[in-house]
Amino acid sequence: xxxxxxxxxxxxxxxxxxxxxxxxxxxxxxxxxxxxxxxxxxxxxxxxxxxxxxxxxxxxxxxxxxxxxxxxxxxxxxxxxxxxxxxxxxxxxxxxxxxxxxxxxxxxxxxxxxxxxxxxxxxxxxxxxxxxxxxxxxxxxxxxxxxxxxxxxxxxxxxxxxxxxxxxxxxxxxxxxxxxxxxxxxxxxxxxxxxxxxxxxxxxxxxxxxxxxxxxxxxxxxxxxxxxxxxxxxxxxxxxxxxxxxxxxxxxxxxxxxxxxxxxxxxxxxxxxxxxxxxxxxxxxxxxxxxxxxxxxxxxxxxxxxxxxxxxxxxxxxxxxxxxxxxxxxxxxxxxxxxxxxxxxxxxxxx
Ligand SMILES: NC(=O)c1ccc[n+]([C@@H]2O[C@H](COP(=O)([O-])OP(=O)(O)OC[C@H]3O[C@@H](n4cnc5c(N)ncnc54)[C@H](O)[C@@H]3O)[C@@H](O)[C@H]2O)c1
Numbered sequence: 200x201x202x203x204x205x206x207x208x209x210x211x212x213x214x215x216x217x218x219x220x221x222x223x224x225x226x227x228x229x230x231x232x233x234x235x236x237x238x239x240x241x242x243x244x245x246x247x248x249x250x251x252x253x254x255x256x257x258x259x260x261x262x263x264x265x266x267x268x269x270x271x272x273x274x275x276x277x278x279x280x281x282x283x284x285x286x287x288x289x290x291x292x293x294x295x296x297x298x299x300x301x302x303x304x305x306x307x308x309x310x311x312x313x314x315x316x317x318x319x320x321x322x323x324x325x326x327x328x329x330x331x332x333x334x335x336x337x338x339x340x341x342x343x344x345x346x347x348x349x350x351x352x353x354x355x356x357x358x359x360x361x362x363x364x365x366x367x368x369x370x371x372x373x374x375x376x377x378x379x380x381x382x383x384x385x386x387x388x389x390x391x392x393x394x395x396x397x398x399x400x401x402x403x404x405x406x407x408x409x410x411x412x413x414x415x416x417x418x419x420x421x422x423x424x425x426x427x428x429x430x431x432x433x434x435x436x437x438x439x440x441x442x443x444x445x446x447x448x449x450x451x452x453x454x455x456x457x458x459x460x461x462x463x464x465x466x467x468x469x470x471x472x473x474x475x476x477x478x479x480x481x482x483x484x485x486x487x488x489x490x491x492x493x494x495x496x497x498x499x500x501x502x503x504x505x506x507x508x509x510x511x512x513x514x515x516x517x518x519x520x521x522x523x524x525x526x527x528x529x530x531x532x533x534x535x536x537x538x539x540x541x542x543x544x545x546x547x548x549x550x
Contacts, residue, residue: 204231205268205292205498208261210282212237212246212254215296215323215487216273218480222488223271224250229495230269236261262286269319269498271491272296276369283309287316294494296323298377299510301369302546303518303539310507319497321490322510324381328489331454335443336386344447350386350427352379355440357478359402359433365409371398371431372517372524376417379429380516381509386445389421390512395529396520402434417520438475439482457482518544 209220212235223232235246236258243254255261262270262285269292272282280300286293293313299322300306313320326332339347356375360368368374384391398412406413413433420426438456445452459473476482493504519530538544 202229203499204229205495206231206233206264206266207269207271208234208236208258208264208267208291209246209271209273210236210258210261211272211274211278212239212242213273213275214480216271217246217249218484218487219271219273219491220246220250220252222491224252226488227491227495229499230491233266234261234264258282259285262289262291267291269294269494271494275367276301276373277367280305280309283320284312287313287318290316290318292319292494292498294321294323294491295510297381297510298369298373298514298517299507301373301514301517303511303514303535304542304544304546306507306511306514307539310511313507319494319503320507321494321497321503322505322507322513323490324378324385324505324509324513325483325486325490326378326382327385327505328486328493329483330485331457332382332386332443335445335452335454336388338452339386339445339447340388343450344445344452345449347387347423347425347445347447349444349446350383350425351430351442351444351446352382352427353430353440353442354379354382355430355432355435357435357437357439357475359406359413362405362409365406365411368411370411370521371413371415371433372396372417372520373514375433376415376429376431376520377513377517379417379431380419380520381505381513382443383419383421383427383429384509384512384516386443387421387423387425387427389423389425391419391516391519391532392422393420393529393531394418394516394519394523396523398524402432406433412524415520415524417523419516439478440475441482 234253236255247254398415400407402413
């Protein structure tokens with residue numbers, strides 16, 4: 200660490216914005232939370248009260264604040280593009296929650312502009328910093344299982360989001376599986392070549408009415424022919440299920456779920472263990488603090504740990520998965536890239 204303090208604005212004081220703001224207050228030396236912005240007065244009030252920090256209802260005022268060197272974008276996804284552009288124009292470094300946007304052409308324009316402006320950009324794929332998945336990646340790239348053959352990612356939420364969220368989430372592939380596309384790329388250390396997605400609305404009628412799915416199996420083939428299977432569901436009876444398995448020529452690596460504690464109670468009815476952390480805020484708490492430390496390091500001159508390109512490639516996979524689901528066929532990412540080049544892809548708002 201250089202000892203320099205960077206002033207930070209958090210844009211959006213919802214679930215993830217408040218978590219990042221609290222982490223900044225408590226656990227990330229080198230980053231100082233200067234202001235929290237949210238258009239909802241109650242959200243600003245809560246942030247002021249809980250964090251004893253300046254609150255703004257107009258996010259533009261926070262971006263322009265001379266004490267702010269960097270922004271952490273935690274607003275709803277459809278707000279990200281405008282905020283990235285404005286922050287980059289003001290010369291502010293950017294940490295942006297996933298997905299960067301749902302429109303690939305827009306992401307490409309934004310990342311080019313960010314580059315031109317010379318500001319740092321990190322994508323919020325926090326799971327890379329989870330201790331289990333970070334260890335899996337390290338041991339995999341060190342060659343412990345030899346040549347990779349199969350990755351299996353299980354990523355199931357404990358409960359459906361509220362119907363209002365389903366309307367704006369952009370769908371399971373963009374909102375939920377996006378983390379898993381990134382995890383697959385991270386663990387395989389390779390680019391995805393093609394995607395075959397299968398999905399259903401089994402958990403609730405509401406999902407179907409929203410035109411979405413709540414259960415999906417997605418098969419991924421990487422450029423190097425390695426295969427990955429991603430298993431997503433929006434509901435379980437037993438908590439937030441987050442596991443990964445990696446099969447290779449020399450063995451298997453497996454990261455199991457975290458438990459609330461490791462105590463086992465045994466009686467005549469069996470062996471009983473603690474349940475799983477309820478959801479992402481509990482399960483991934485440490486990884487959110489670590490990704491901000493990485494952002495601090497990037498501001499101090501280190502390479503960005505999760506780049507805009509990483510954010511883009513996960514969205515590319517989500518676009519292919521969405522197309523695969525709708526057209527019931529395998530979709531090569533190259534096909535989506537070609538449509539993007541030809542300008543034949545629907546842009547945000549076209550549909
Ligand atoms: N990395 C992760 O694990 C993770 C987890 C949850 C959400 N997210 C992402 O974070 C973003 C926010 O999700 P959330 O669950 O916190 O949503 P949320 O609905 O809980 O919070 C969003 C907040 O942004 C505010 N807001 C609306 N328009 C705004 C604007 N123009 N400027 C600033 N604030 C604005 C809303 O009033 C609300 O308080 C989404 O992009 C989502 O995909 C990432």
